[in-house]
Amino acid sequence: xxxxxxxxxxxxxxxxxxxxxxxxxxxxxxxxxxxxxxxxxxxxxxxxxxxxxxxxxxxxxxxxxxxxxxxxxxxxxxxxxxxxxxxxxxxxxxxxxxxxxxxxxxxxxxxxxxxxxxxxxxxxxxxxxxxxxxxxxxxxxxxxxxxxxxxxxxxxxxxxxxxxxxxxxxxxxxxxxxxxxxxxxxxxxxxxxxxxxxxxxxxxxxxxxxxxxxxxxxxxxxxxxxxxxxxxxxxxxxxxxxxxxxxxxxxxxxxxxxxxxxxxxxxxxxxxxxxxxxxxxxxxxxxxxxxxxxxxxxxxxxxxxxxxxxxxx
Numbered sequence: 001x002x003x004x005x006x007x008x009x010x011x012x013x014x015x016x017x018x019x020x021x022x023x024x025x026x027x028x029x030x031x032x033x034x035x036x037x038x039x040x041x042x043x044x045x046x047x048x049x050x051x052x053x054x055x056x057x058x059x060x061x062x063x064x065x066x067x068x069x070x071x072x073x074x075x076x077x078x079x080x081x082x083x084x085x086x087x088x089x090x091x092x093x094x095x096x097x098x099x100x101x102x103x104x105x106x107x108x109x110x111x112x113x114x115x116x117x118x119x120x121x122x123x124x125x126x127x128x129x130x131x132x133x134x135x136x137x138x139x140x141x142x143x144x145x146x147x148x149x150x151x152x153x154x155x156x157x158x159x160x161x162x163x164x165x166x167x168x169x170x171x172x173x174x175x176x177x178x179x180x181x182x183x184x185x186x187x188x189x190x191x192x193x194x195x196x197x198x199x200x201x202x203x204x205x206x207x208x209x210x211x212x213x214x215x216x217x218x219x220x221x222x223x224x225x226x227x228x229x230x231x232x233x234x235x236x237x238x239x240x241x242x243x244x245x246x247x248x249x250x251x252x253x254x255x256x257x258x259x260x261x262x263x264x265x266x267x268x269x270x271x272x273x274x275x276x277x278x279x280x281x282x283x284x285x286x287x288x289x290x291x292x293x294x295x296x297x298x299x300x301x302x303x304x305x306x307x308x309x310x311x312x313x
Contacts, residue, residue: 005066008056009303010049011117011295012074014038014091014144018295019052021060021067022303026128028296030059038091042098049100050107057108069111071306072100073120073298077163080309083114086162090180091145111313113306117298118165119156121256122149124301129292130254138250139291140167141257142237146188150248156305168192172240191236193259200229216262233259234266238273245278245286256291264290 006029010019013036020031032055037048053070060067076089076096083101100114122131122139131137135154141147148167150157158164168188169181176185189195193212200215201207204225218226241253253274255267271288278286291297 005068006060007303007307008053008060008067008070009120009299009301009306010052010070010072011120011298011302012036012045012049012072013117013298014075017048017052018299019056020296020299021056021065022300024307026124026300026304028300029063029065030056031296031299032056033295038095039093041094042096045092045095046098046100046103050104053104053108067110069113069303069306069310070104070108071120071299071302071304072104072112072114073117073302074100074114075117077161078114078116079162080113080115080158083112085114111306111310113302113309115302115305116149116158116162116165118147118149119158120149120301120305121147121298122151122254122301123156123305124293124297124299125254125256125291126151126154127304128300129297130289131252134251136248136250137252137254138167138244138248139254139256140241142191142255142259143193143257146192146240147257152248167240167244170240170243172236187236187240191233191240195236196229196233196259199232200225203228212259234269234273237270238277241270241274241288242277245274246282249282250286253286253288254291255288256294256297260290
């Protein structure tokens with residue numbers, strides 16, 4: 001085995017880049033955040049990624065830590081062999097058909113591994129967070145969209161061409177809303193944070209600008225509109241998860257993202273909804289739990305995947 005050292009992980013999000021330095025056991029040494037410029041052309045986004053990695057690398061070198069590998073999690077379908085983003089990403093305007101691995105390795109002379117951001121998040125929670133000691137788990141992030149990652153027999157499931165596990169884009173309504181991915185009736189159109197806000201505005205025309213956090217607060221104050229919206233949100237999340245339980249029969253479902261921060265009561269009500277809808281035998285052994293790593297999950301998972309690839313090479 002090659003001598004252990006340190007890793008840099010980076011998670012490219014719609015509003016921010018989360019990145020940091022960790023050791024091979026997932027112990028965080030330092031972490032950073034910067035704007036992602038998601039509406040800019042690919043070269044500008046790639047430059048932001050380079051700047052972020054350079055900042056983390058500068059910190060590591062000041063500490064005299066050798067960086068063995070760099071991991072990058074990005075929205076979209078990533079060919080993990082070449083580190084190339086194939087096709088487009090629904091929540092990034094221009095971020096498509098981008099070489100990630102090659103220009104970063106050329107810049108830093110350090111091995112780089114790139115994968116889908118939801119895969120990285122799932123792997124991070126699986127190794128270091130709520131998925132520890134699990135063989136089979138499903139991770140979802142409930143936020144601006146719905147991301148997902150699937151662990152089967154302790155391995156990430158990516159599909160035959162790296163385009164699998166797009167859980168937010170399973171169709172839950174055959175004649176439903178048009179999705180940014182081009183599909184119809186996608187789960188994230190009904191159970192994401194923007195869907196919840198849209199539902200609230202439909203029921204309350206005077207709502208103006210309102211956030212999910214404010215809706216949850218009004219729910220806690222027994223507001224009738226907020227109660228209706230949150231109850232519908234729980235049903236829509238539960239319906240999607242029940243399908244995943246019936247298909248995969250995982251040991252654990254890990255729920256992360258902004259909406260999961262509402263609290264344990266929210267997770268408990270989702271679990272109760274899943275139990276109502278899932279097949280009894282499929283649901284029996286499933287735990288539904290909140291994610292543990294927060295914003296760290298994506299970049300820690302990307303770093304861990306890079307280390308795994310580094311060792312195999």
